[in-house]
Amino acid sequence: MSRSGALGGILAIKDVLEKVSANADDINALTDYMEKLNSMVDMSMSDDYKSCPQALQTRIEDLRRDVDAISKDIINLRSQNRITHIFTTKATSGKIQEHLRALMWAIHKFIVGGTLEIEMAVDELHAAIQDGFGHMDIRFDGLGQQVQNLEKRIELGDDYVPIPRYARSARFDSNSNRIVCEETTRLETLATVYHWIKPGDSRLADLPTDLVQQPTERRVLWLDGPAGTGKSTIAQTTAEWCEAVGYLGASFFCARDSNECSNVQLVFPTIAYQLGLYSVDFRDRVADVLRADPDIQNTSASRQLQKLIAEPLRAVNSSGAFPACAVIIDALDECKDDQAMSVILKALAHYVGDLDPLKIFITSRPLQHITGGFGMTELKDNTQHLAMNNISPGIVTRDITQYLQKQLAAVAHCYDIRSSWPSDDEMAALVHQANRLFIFAATAVKFVQDLRYSDPEAQLKALLRSRLPTSTTSPYRFLDALYTEVLHTAFPEIDRALKARLKMVLGSIVLVRDRLSPLSLEVLLGLERDTVRKTLRQLHSLVIVPEDDNDTIRLIHPSFQDFLTDGLRCKDLNFGIHPKIQHSILAQHCLRTLQDLQRDICEIGDLSKLNDESACKHWAFHLGNAEISEDIHELLKVFVAEHLLHWLEALSLLGDIGVAIEGLPVVRRTLRGLPLPASNILSLLYDCERIARQFYPCLSVSCLQVYFGIIPFCPTNIGLRKQYEHEVVSMHSLCMRVN
Structure with missing residues (x-):
């Protein structure tokens, strides 16, 4: 046929x-x-x-x-x-x-x-993947610690001081991979930022003149620039400069590959928590707010800023004085915010006048929803703007040259290269290709010194010979050529099976909602042990693979994700990632994993019975961005018919019922646009969303409320009750099980 x-x-x-x-x-x-x-x-x-x-x-x-x-x-x-x-x-x-x-x-x-x-190449990988699912570990990363923390809180009783929920890994010092500026680079930019933050600091005497005269009375300083220009390095250096003299009140370093560090709902609660560590009086005021309204941290960003920061600050200042300090928000554009205008900046515009004596330093790319936010009158009048693109090209070129000279001198010493290397011409060519992007310089050094090749001179020559992409007007043309050269050097010949494995592994790292460890990624994708390490072995200049299987994988820079997912930049089809296809793969694997859910899966405390956390939290996100295949539709049909309540139970155990409230509308919007066969999928998803919203408080307290405290009280005519009436547990039988 x-x-x-x-x-x-x-x-x-x-x-x-x-x-x-x-x-x-x-x-x-x-x-x-x-x-x-x-x-x-x-x-x-x-x-x-x-x-x-x-x-x-x-x-x-x-x-x-x-x-x-x-x-x-x-x-x-x-x-x-x-x-x-x-x-x-x-x-x-x-x-x-x-x-x-x-x-x-x-x-x-x-x-x-x-x-x-x-x-x-699903036909070639199918057998291996199915075999992998047969050996899948079932676990929830870190859930034991969460339950222990909850038990500890219960034991503390009335003396417990409530604190806002916060993102642990958003602190400036939580990630050892963050770097600071080289000692002799970025001095003018840093002097400008430091003088605005703490104008009377004695350390300023050792720095050059500011790039611009900053009105230091303004509450916000915004540093913007394209990807790869070194904004996060400047923010990290500034955080350490402030911390050295006890002047850092709070920091939130956003990261698109971390669920908590990209969650706009966690930005202000995290800052409030850290300011509470900076001032006991402030901590007590925030605790009073949380006692009166525990759900305040789940409200809009504007409400959070008002109740958790602005009003406690005002109260502390009225009875004494809150110590002056800096608050640093890095890479705001990496927060997952689909609004036309940044919700963080809209909130700041409302309350920026109530944040004395905080000095708020924000970095971001100049994206439309960010520039629009800073354009609001209230915020514009209280913001000093410093654009990386306005810094003299001569200063940037000098800094990149100094960085490369120092780094390559260390490489020459390590490899005992005795000749004058690199030559002046090679250095000039490399600086030219960097095109004012520090991420190019940093990636080039990693590529040249890669121990897997152990030939820096040949690596540098190969890099300088790399061909420019077709679009020679793109500001990222040299960076794209560098990324392409690294990929071609790592995989000079690539067959269909390797291409499929590379796309599956690299594409998942790029698009997964939260960072995963090598082991977790293998579990989610149903791959054999060590497949991830074998696949990424030649890419250590672009991907940070931890020694410990339980530590998370990271990309060297978000610009590598942008490159891989943009067909106009990544021309080689062997490496380009098709986002919708990759989300389809991830959604399918998540839904397969969730088929193992069952009622009371923990058996009142046995955490080993739980499934993978990433699948529970992020299946809706991936499905909402996927192409819906027949396999996904069939898996979704089973999940909706048999496991919706089990999923709510698991989310309750994870303390994240909000995932259902945020994710289910996205899934329904995606499905409504397709010519699907007639079914009750959409109506059951809608019922589940309504239940999650209406019963949010009790679901957040007890996971088993799903069975004995919710379904029996639902209207008898809704589809979810009819579908899951057999799951209802009486209070008597539950007490017997606990006893």
């Missing part, structure tokens, strides 16, 4: 539907699907049908059978019309709609499934 058979059948059905259907939108939607189908088939299939991968041939046969079945139904309906002329009736119109959606779903399944198999 050639591909022309299936395509011809679809065209015949479309011709019939155009004659009998009054809904032009439906026909247009079908036409769009057919165009996508033709495009996908033309790009991926050879003229010789038998030479196509077996998995793709199987999908073509499945599509042909679906088309044949729909075609027979349409023909019967048309014959009926000739006899009875009832095509305009409501019942027949509904049948036409049903056939049309069935056809679009058949095409959608083929396109998504086929694309996944082509992109990820």
